Amino acid sequence: MAEQVMTIKQVAEYLQVTKKTIYALTWQSELPGFKVGKAWRFKKEDIDRWIEMNKENSKKERPKTEANNKGDSK
Numbered sequence: 001m002a003e004q005v006m007t008i009k010q011v012a013e014y015l016q017v018t019k020k021t022i023y024a025l026t027w028q029s030e031l032p033g034f035k036v037g038k039a040w041r042f043k044k045e046d047i048d049r050w051i052e053m054n055k056e057n058s059k060k061e062r063p064k065t066e067a068n069n070k071g072d073s074k
Helices: 008-015 019-027 044-061
Strands: 034-036 038-045
Touching: 008 019, 008 044, 019 038, 019 044, 038 044
Parallel strands: none
Antiparallel strands: 034 038
16 A cells, blocks of 8 residues: 655644644654655655654643542652
């Protein structure tokens, strides 16, 4: 099966953000992509991996809330 390659527009729709956000993340080297000529392209597999990594990172960065602290013994 061939790898699916996505455009800026397709990635923006997939992540439900604006194209401007995708450009910003790409230029900050936060979103994995590559250029073909002057156009950015993204492997769907890389985007899915990036999503999973960011989900895990955001769980680690989430501050404890009162609800999370219930049952914690101090």
